[in-house]
Amino acid sequence: MLNPELKLNSKLFNPDVEQSPIRKGFGQGLLAAGELDKNVVGLCSDLTESTQMNLFAEKFPERFIEIGIAEQNLAAVASGMAAMGKIPFISSYAMFSPGRNWEQIRTTICYNDRPVKIAGSHAGVSVGPDGGTHQAIEDIAITRVIPNMRVISPCDAIEAKKATLAIAKTKFPSYLRLVREKTPVITTDETPYEAGKAQIYWMPDIGLAQVGIVATGALLYKALLAAKELEAEGIKVKVMNLSSIKPIDTEALIILAKETKAVVTVEEHQIAGGMGSAVSEVLAQNFPVPIEFIGVHDKFGQSGTPEELIEHYGMGKDSIKEAVKKVLKRKI
Amino acid sequence: MILTQEKIWKLQETANNIRVSIIESLIEAKSGHTAGPLGMADIFTLFYFHILKHNPQNPSWAERDRLVLSNGHICPVLYATMAHSGYFPVEELKTLRKFGSRLQGHPHREYLPYIENSSGPLGSGLSQAVGMALADRIDNGANTSRYIYCFLGDGELDEGNNWEAMMLAGKNKLRNLIAVVDRNNIQIDGFTENIMPLEPIVDKWRAFGWHVIEVSGHDFQALNEAVEEAQAVYEKPSVIIAHTIPGKGVKEFERDFRWHGTPPGSGPEDKIKKDKQGEVALAELRTLGGQIISEHQ
Numbered sequence: 001m002l003n004p005e006l007k008l009n010s011k012l013f014n015p016d017v018e019q020s021p022i023r024k025g026f027g028q029g030l031l032a033a034g035e036l037d038k039n040v041v042g043l044c045s046d047l048t049e050s051t052q053m054n055l056f057a058e059k060f061p062e063r064f065i066e067i068g069i070a071e072q073n074l075a076a077v078a079s080g081m082a083a084m085g086k087i088p089f090i091s092s093y094a095m096f097s098p099g100r101n102w103e104q105i106r107t108t109i110c111y112n113d114r115p116v117k118i119a120g121s122h123a124g125v126s127v128g129p130d131g132g133t134h135q136a137i138e139d140i141a142i143t144r145v146i147p148n149m150r151v152i153s154p155c156d157a158i159e160a161k162k163a164t165l166a167i168a169k170t171k172f173p174s175y176l177r178l179v180r181e182k183t184p185v186i187t188t189d190e191t192p193y194e195a196g197k198a199q200i201y202w203m204p205d206i207g208l209a210q211v212g213i214v215a216t217g218a219l220l221y222k223a224l225l226a227a228k229e230l231e232a233e234g235i236k237v238k239v240m241n242l243s244s245i246k247p248i249d250t251e252a253l254i255i256l257a258k259e260t261k262a263v264v265t266v267e268e269h270q271i272a273g274g275m276g277s278a279v280s281e282v283l284a285q286n287f288p289v290p291i292e293f294i295g296v297h298d299k300f301g302q303s304g305t306p307e308e309l310i311e312h313y314g315m316g317k318d319s320i321k322e323a324v325k326k327v328l329k330r331k332i
Numbered sequence: 333m334i335l336t337q338e339k340i341w342k343l344q345e346t347a348n349n350i351r352v353s354i355i356e357s358l359i360e361a362k363s364g365h366t367a368g369p370l371g372m373a374d375i376f377t378l379f380y381f382h383i384l385k386h387n388p389q390n391p392s393w394a395e396r397d398r399l400v401l402s403n404g405h406i407c408p409v410l411y412a413t414m415a416h417s418g419y420f421p422v423e424e425l426k427t428l429r430k431f432g433s434r435l436q437g438h439p440h441r442e443y444l445p446y447i448e449n450s451s452g453p454l455g456s457g458l459s460q461a462v463g464m465a466l467a468d469r470i471d472n473g474a475n476t477s478r479y480i481y482c483f484l485g486d487g488e489l490d491e492g493n494n495w496e497a498m499m500l501a502g503k504n505k506l507r508n509l510i511a512v513v514d515r516n517n518i519q520i521d522g523f524t525e526n527i528m529p530l531e532p533i534v535d536k537w538r539a540f541g542w543h544v545i546e547v548s549g550h551d552f553q554a555l556n557e558a559v560e561e562a563q564a565v566y567e568k569p570s571v572i573i574a575h576t577i578p579g580k581g582v583k584e585f586e587r588d589f590r591w592h593g594t595p596p597g598s599g600p601e602d603k604i605k606k607d608k609q610g611e612v613a614l615a616e617l618r619t620l621g622g623q624i625i626s627e628h629q
Contacts, residue, residue, distance in 0.1 A: 067496075067500060073493060073497055077497070079449075080467065083449065112449055112450045
């Protein structure tokens with residue numbers, strides 16, 4: 001069942017579940033953060049509407065800087081603004097920021113320890129028809145590896161808004177991973193949000209779970225669909241929303257592993273270096289259990305509809321169910 | 333600000349002391365860059381002892397000007413100048429590049445918080461200075477009395493990131509931004525014009541919307557006038573192309589790109605044997621190339 005304490009969307013499993021792009025939550029969150037703090041500034045690389053920074057830019061034109069198609073400059077200019085007390089949000093497609101400008105992010109933002117917030121839109125293969133060049137599936141790996149950086153991958157538009165507001169209040173460099181297409185709205189305004197904490201979204205009605213599914217980003221919805229069907233098949237699982245990949249909620253992961261003794265990780269990202277890798281770093285050191293990884297297996301993306309691509313790369317509901325059954329067999 | 337002849341003499345003496353400290357710290361470190369720091373010593377001296385609004389006793393003073401060093405590898409001159417202007421003891425310069433030192437091989441503000449930025453990877457200092465200038469204008473308007481200075485090397489202009497920053501500064505008419513290019517014509521692999529031609533460097537900056545001033549990087553009076561001119565330009569950011577002599581002050585090192593990334597003791601031996609390089613350099617600087625014969629003159 002859905003965790004009743006979290007006040008999740010009660011119509012979550014309806015065929016006509018409300019859908020909204022995660023990037024839109026970022027746009028609304030940035031606007032709200034700008035209203036709360038005059039030091040919040042926005043910088044964009046010619047993708048203001050695409051990344052939903054337009055809401056902020058229209059309300060606060062004097063605090064918005066159009067950088068042009070120059071992502072290296074985008075990152076380093078933001079570092080300079082942060083040095084003067086600003087809280088800069090920079091936005092582009094994830095492939096270009098933090099992709100193209102990784103070294104500027106490492107040196108001028110993280111090595112300098114400046115509170116720049118990097119919003120990378122259009123992450124994952126679900127960018128769809130634009131094809132592999134525009135599908136960032138390496139961004140979690142390249143950001144979480146940098147000291148001082150925080151990495152957040154919200155599961156829906158509402159969580160994205162809350163995460164945006166939360167990172168605006170911290171002094172940490174942060175990467176916010178956003179996706180382009182509309183995805184199901186899983187949470188509600190009432191769902192509690194605490195930065196850096198993981199939450200259990202699905203749990204057995206009674207008794208202990210046999211497998212823990214740890215998901216991040218919009219694929220959390222597929223994990224919840226899988227959990228519901230597995231329950232009908234008599235397999236009890238817990239589903240965790242791990243939206244904060246760094247810092248990672250070590251305690252919650254250990255508790256989950258101790259209960260289930262088998263874990264499946266789910267992310268729209270390369271398996272190498274992503275959220276699953278982060279989870280296995282925690283569990284290997286604290287409570288080793290068998291893990292199956294749902295994600296892209298060392299391949300580039302390609303053109304297609306988001307649904308076709310999610311299926312093709314083995315990240316859909318059925319792939320998650322198979323991984324759960326596989327890891328069950330591996331349990332010692 | 334007016335620069336009297338008396339003050340110029342004083343600055344010359346300070347610059348020479350800074351060059352001595354650069355050589356001493358490089359000898360101790362046994363690695364690091366020699367040519368650039370010696371070449372930029374006069375410019376650093378003029379800024380820290382005459383131009384910059386700063387307070388070594390209160391480094392985080394909010395009203396201070398900002399100086400962004402983009403080419404972090406010339407940090408021996410940054411550290412030596414900061415020490416001589418009172419940020420930390422001159423003695424500490426001997427810890428350059430050593431384990432646990434505040435004086436990292438390339439500047440890191442986590443270790444030395446008095447600096448405005450960490451640097452080393454080339455090409456992104458100007459962007460940071462542009463960001464500072466934009467932020468200051470948001471807070472204090474176009475008439476802000478604060479200046480953001482950025483020192484950058486000529487070789488690093490190979491990096492595309494600089495040209496992105498130049499375009500943005502030109503577009504936003506950042507009059508509070510003044511860049512100083514160390515035009516010493518060398519980089520690691522040789523002369524800039526052989527590695528990647530920068531000329532016509534003045535026309536290029538001008539085409540990007542900057543006010544350009546060319547000046548000798550060793551003439552205090554001319555440099556000071558260039559900064560005053562830059563400060564007076566209202567509609568544009570300004571850049572001072574400062575022609576410097578790499579290795580300036582030690583004639584055996586001057587204009588030789590082989591001294592770019594080598595400390596005394598490891599340099600080319602055709603003029604001075606390795607084991608004598610430090611000694612000869614210090615002797616030349618202490619006597620100003622034979623112009624002074626005793627410490628008291």
